[in-house]
Structure formats: C-alpha cells, structure tokens
Amino acid sequence: MSITARSMGLKLSTKATLLGTSIMWQLLLALQALASPVATTTASTVNLGYAQYQGSVDTATNITSFLGIRYAAPPLGALRWAAPQPPSTASGVQQAITEPNACYQALVGNSSTNPFESTSMKKRAVSQSEDCLFLNVYTPGSEVVATPAGGLPVVVWIHGGGYIEGAASTFNGADLIKESNYGVVTVLVQYRLGLFGFLSGEAVKQGGALNAGILDQNYALQWVQAYISNFGGDPTKVTIWGESAGAGSVIQHLVAHGGNTQPPLFSAAMTSSTFLPPQYNYNDRIPEMLYSEVVNGTNCTSSSDTLSCLRAADVSTLQTLNYNINIDGFFGTFVFVAVVDGTFIVERPTVTINRGRLNGNYLLAITNSHEGNIFVDQSTTLDVADYVKTLFPTFGPAQVAGAVAMYQNQGSNVNQANLVMGDSIFVCPTYYLLLAFGERAWKGEFAIPAGLHGSDIAYYFTSYQNGPAYNNSQFITAFSNSFMAMAMSNTPDDRYAPGDITPSWRPWQQGLEEMMFNETSAGVPDVYTFKTDMNVLERCAYWRNVSVYSAQ
Structure with missing residues (x-):
C-alpha cells in the first residue's frame, strides 16, 4: 500500500526563502567556495581534551572563529541511526579554519499527486557527507580566554530547512557578535537530516535511535555545557535559537523529557517562525510506511534484520532514496520530521506544552506576517476542506468541518490555504508556547513586505545571502538587538x-501586547506595539482543541 499525497499530510516550504531554499542553498555553498578569503591571522589553540583546535581571527572584525569542531563521532556504519557517540581522541592540533561537511541534503516536496508513484531514481552530485556532526564557534576578540567561572552569554543557533536541508556554513556567527556589541559567544550546530536523521519505525526503536537529528542537537548542547567555557562562554547563560525547523527543534528541546531535562542545558529559548507539523508516534502508519519504502528501495525486504541491512547499504543508494522520497512528497511538504519516540519526546508536543512545564526559563517568539504562503501552491484549486484533509490525514469529518467554518470566509481558496498552513503549523504553536511561559515570554511580528517565511533571517544574520532587502540601519538595529538583548539580559x-x-x-x-517590526509606505522604520488579533487567537483555540487529531 503506497502513501498518498493526502496521507503524507506534512507540508512546508516551496520555492525560495529558507525552508524551500534547497537550490539557493546549494548555490550559496558554491559561491562561498569561490569567495575571496577575508584577512585572517592565527588564533590561539583551545584544548578540549579529546582534541586541540586552532581557529583564525578576522582582523577586520576582531572576531575569532573555530570552524568544523567535531562534537560527536561520525555516524557511519553501525552508528547510522544510532544515538550520537563521543568523538575519538585526535592527536596534534586540528586546524579549525574551513567550513565542515554539510549533512546530506534533500529537496522540498513538489508533487501534486501520490508522492510514491514515481519510479525514477534521480541522482545528483552532492558535496555532503554522513560525517557531518560538527559545530562552529565564534568568539569576540583575537584571544580566546577560558573562563572557568562566569564568561559571556552563549547563543546556540539551530538551522532550519524542514529537517532535510541546511548547514552551519550558510550562516556567519560573527554577525550576532557584532550586533551584541561583542557581548556573546555564538555556536552554530549541524545535525543529521532527512532519511539519515529522522528515519522512524519499530525497527529503528528496537535497534537504533529515533529522532537521531534531534539527539545530535541535544548532544551538541551537552558539548556546550562541557566545553564552552574554554571559549570564554558561560554554560549557565545559554540561549537556544532557531528559525523554522530550527525553531521546531527548539520546541523539541523545550518539551524534551516531559519538559524536565536534568541537568538543564539552556536558560532561554528564541523561536523565529515556529514549525510544528504533525508529529506522529514512531510506529504509527505513516512512519512505518516510510520505513518500508526505504527498506524496499535498498532491497532489504528479505533480510531478517532490516535495520542492519540498511546500515550496510551504500550511502549513495540511501541518498538517492532520501532525495526522491522528499521531492516526491506533496507540494511544499517535508517527509522526514520528528516523531514521538517515547523516551526523549515522551508525548505529542502540545500535550507537554499544555501542562505548562517546559525546559528553559524565558522565551522570545517571532512570527512573520505571511508564514504560510511559500508552502502553498499559489495556483491550487483545492477547496479548504480538501486542503485540510491533505494536510492532516487523521482528521475526521467533524474536524474538517470545524476548519472549514473557521476559514470559509477568508477569501479565495489559495488565501484560505495560506492561512490554514500559516496558522496551524507556525503561528498557533507559537501562541501555545507563549501561554505556557506566561510572564516570561515576549512576542513580536516581522512584517517587512511581503513578510514571507524566512525573509527575516537577513535582518539578524546580515551577511546571509544578499543581506537585508530593506537595508535600513535603524530597523536592523531594532530587530536584531531584540534577540541579542534576550540572550544577554533575559528580556528583549x-x-x-x-x-x-x-x-x-x-x-x-x-495585555496580549506584541511588537511590530515593519516599514511605512515611505520607507521609514515602523516599530510599535499592538494587540494580538483576537480572530487569530480564536482560530488557534480551534487548532489547539483538535491537536490530538492533527498529531501535534
């Protein structure tokens, strides 16, 4: 039995802007490889016990970078779909001056029909590797001074990309240091993606590790606790931050272990465009069907131990499957995402959020004014009922009817779909978090036209792609400083x-007060407070009430 587009039910990004920036991301890597190097000098060496790393100093900015620090063993062979393990001891001084291998990438779904009817096995030349569990550290100044007590606040960035794409090399952690007036240490984390990081099913539960990509992130956070003081950072002042699937990852860490991870790994959290698609139990129908699809594609169906067979499979075969299964997914969806594993993620995230007990003490949450648009085929003729059933295949007639009632007067079919996607997957999960954090949470909205998902990134990572389209220094200061103030002072x-x-x-x-980040028609920064739209909260109350059916 194949998985229909309707039963896949996830849904996320399309053409350009971060989550659906697969092709742009690849071009970025190519351009980075051709770019002229900045003027650098050798940095001091940091001894981590298992390895010594020597970074470089950008003499123009006076910021030191350590690129490609190995935080876990290569997840190869028997360590495929296993929990991350400690890295081996390396002799000599490792030069941390080049960007690390990216994890294997895949493309966003682009099919309007059954995603598993395609028999083509498209293959592409990739510059990625399974050996990709690295992180980048950026510190202010030309000398790295270990700080056994105290130190600078630490910002840990978890990249987005729908859990199937993205890399540390896409971002420059020095941007955040400059915006903080050299007041933070930044860490950019890579984690296993797609089929390699999010393969689920009973066989993976029994013989490996579910949510391997999320466990990688958790392992990196443990690394930060153990080693960031060597770079001048304070492990008691860690803020985790992500955009899109990176913000979805932040949710996973907020709810990890039922919201009670011990010892704590971070003190504050920031979410930019929270991403919470259906998060099925690891052995539900759809995860098991995906596992079967991978087993079939590797000729492991006759094996008595299918997971061992998959671990022995050639990586190019697996990557071809990773590519095809994802791109053949329903338009705008990401097929391999986090699941409820029963151990790290013990229940659906909204259940833990509703309990009001979460990891972390403070929250800054930002959404964009038009989150859903790039994840919807703007030429779709699906009515809202069909769209909702496609997005949430476990909905029954009553839940579909409820959604129709909420959106049927919201304009065209496309506009209704835009709102359904934006509300259910991005905006409403943000408000669930805000309610849980209470007086310790702040909310903002990014609305620089057109306010699309991902368009905010260049206003804090200002060297990202071509930089901010609205290149206004006052606006950039106001927007980016809000994040850095949160990291340094636990308030924006x-x-x-x-x-x-x-x-x-x-x-x-x-008072349900939010901060708007916009510009006027005359191009003047327009930053002001406003009240949350009660219509949005009403729609979010609906999505929250049906979360057991949406598998969120």
Whole structure:
C-alpha cells in the first residue's frame, strides 16, 4: 500500500526563502567556495581534551572563529541511526579554519499527486557527507580566554530547512557578535537530516535511535555545557535559537523529557517562525510506511534484520532514496520530521506544552506576517476542506468541518490555504508556547513586505545571502538587538545599543501586547506595539482543541 499525497499530510516550504531554499542553498555553498578569503591571522589553540583546535581571527572584525569542531563521532556504519557517540581522541592540533561537511541534503516536496508513484531514481552530485556532526564557534576578540567561572552569554543557533536541508556554513556567527556589541559567544550546530536523521519505525526503536537529528542537537548542547567555557562562554547563560525547523527543534528541546531535562542545558529559548507539523508516534502508519519504502528501495525486504541491512547499504543508494522520497512528497511538504519516540519526546508536543512545564526559563517568539504562503501552491484549486484533509490525514469529518467554518470566509481558496498552513503549523504553536511561559515570554511580528517565511533571517544574520532587502540601519538595529538583548539580559526590552528605536516591550501576557517590526509606505522604520488579533487567537483555540487529531 503506497502513501498518498493526502496521507503524507506534512507540508512546508516551496520555492525560495529558507525552508524551500534547497537550490539557493546549494548555490550559496558554491559561491562561498569561490569567495575571496577575508584577512585572517592565527588564533590561539583551545584544548578540549579529546582534541586541540586552532581557529583564525578576522582582523577586520576582531572576531575569532573555530570552524568544523567535531562534537560527536561520525555516524557511519553501525552508528547510522544510532544515538550520537563521543568523538575519538585526535592527536596534534586540528586546524579549525574551513567550513565542515554539510549533512546530506534533500529537496522540498513538489508533487501534486501520490508522492510514491514515481519510479525514477534521480541522482545528483552532492558535496555532503554522513560525517557531518560538527559545530562552529565564534568568539569576540583575537584571544580566546577560558573562563572557568562566569564568561559571556552563549547563543546556540539551530538551522532550519524542514529537517532535510541546511548547514552551519550558510550562516556567519560573527554577525550576532557584532550586533551584541561583542557581548556573546555564538555556536552554530549541524545535525543529521532527512532519511539519515529522522528515519522512524519499530525497527529503528528496537535497534537504533529515533529522532537521531534531534539527539545530535541535544548532544551538541551537552558539548556546550562541557566545553564552552574554554571559549570564554558561560554554560549557565545559554540561549537556544532557531528559525523554522530550527525553531521546531527548539520546541523539541523545550518539551524534551516531559519538559524536565536534568541537568538543564539552556536558560532561554528564541523561536523565529515556529514549525510544528504533525508529529506522529514512531510506529504509527505513516512512519512505518516510510520505513518500508526505504527498506524496499535498498532491497532489504528479505533480510531478517532490516535495520542492519540498511546500515550496510551504500550511502549513495540511501541518498538517492532520501532525495526522491522528499521531492516526491506533496507540494511544499517535508517527509522526514520528528516523531514521538517515547523516551526523549515522551508525548505529542502540545500535550507537554499544555501542562505548562517546559525546559528553559524565558522565551522570545517571532512570527512573520505571511508564514504560510511559500508552502502553498499559489495556483491550487483545492477547496479548504480538501486542503485540510491533505494536510492532516487523521482528521475526521467533524474536524474538517470545524476548519472549514473557521476559514470559509477568508477569501479565495489559495488565501484560505495560506492561512490554514500559516496558522496551524507556525503561528498557533507559537501562541501555545507563549501561554505556557506566561510572564516570561515576549512576542513580536516581522512584517517587512511581503513578510514571507524566512525573509527575516537577513535582518539578524546580515551577511546571509544578499543581506537585508530593506537595508535600513535603524530597523536592523531594532530587530536584531531584540534577540541579542534576550540572550544577554533575559528580556528583549534591554536597550543596550544607541539608536535602538524599539519602544518599551512588555511580556505578551501583559495585555496580549506584541511588537511590530515593519516599514511605512515611505520607507521609514515602523516599530510599535499592538494587540494580538483576537480572530487569530480564536482560530488557534480551534487548532489547539483538535491537536490530538492533527498529531501535534
């Protein structure tokens, strides 16, 4: 039995802007390889016990980078679909001056029909590797001073990409250091993606590790606790931050172990465009069917131990499957995503969130004004009922009817689909978190036209792609400083930089107040407080009430 487009039910990005930036991401890597090197000098060496790393200093910015630090053993052979393991001891000094291998990448779904009817096995030349469990560390200044006590706040960035694409090399952690007035240490984390990081099913539960990509991130957070003081960072002042699937990853760490990870791995969390697609139990129908699809594609069906057979499979065969299964997914969807594994993620995220007990003490949450648009075929003729059934295959007639009632007066079919996607997967999960954190949470909205998903990234990673389209220094300062203030002071309301035009910013539950980041028609920064739209909250109450059916 094949998985129909309707039964796949996930849904996420399409053509350009981060989550669906597969092709742009590949071009970026190529351009980075051709780019002229910046003026650098040798940095001091950091001894981590298992290895010594020597980074480089950008003499123009006076920021030191350590690129490609191995935080876990290569997940090869028997370690495929296994929990991350400690890296081996390396002799000599390792030069941390080049970007690490990216994890194997895949493309967003682009099919309007059954994603598993295609028999083609497209293959592409890739510059990725299974040996990809690395992280990049950036520190202010030309000398790295270990700080056994105290140190600078630490920002750990988890990249987005729908859990199937993305890499540390796409971002420059020095951007955040400059925006913080050299007040933070930044860490950019890579993790296993797609089929390699998110293969599920009973066989993986019994013989390996579910949510391997999320466990990689968790292992990297443990690495930060153990080693960041060697780079001048304070392990008691760690903020985790991600965009899209990176923000979805932040949710996984907030709810990990039922919201009670011990010892704590971070003190604050920031979500940019929270991503919470259906998160099925690891042995539900769809994860098991995906596992069967991989087994069939590797000729492992006759094996008495299919997982061992998959571990012995050639990586190019697996990557071809990874590519095809994802690109043949329903338009805009990401097929391999996190599941409820019963150990690290013990229940559906909304259940843990609703309990109000989460890891971390503070939350800054930002959404974009038009989150759903790039994940919807803008020429779709699906009515809202068909669209909802496609997105949430476990909905019954009553849940579909409820959604139709919420959106049927919201314009065209396309506009209704845009809102369904934006609300259910991005916006409403953000409000669930805000409710759980109470007085310790702040909410903002990025609306620089057209306010699409991913268009905010260049306003904090200012060297990302071609930089911010609205290149206004006042706006960039106001927007980016909010994140860095949160990381340094546990509130975005700290005006630490001169020229910050952001008004006083109260926690969200104090009057449902949010901060708008926009521009006027005359091109002047427009940053102001506003009240949350009650219509949005009403729609979110619906999605929250049916979360058991949406598998969120």
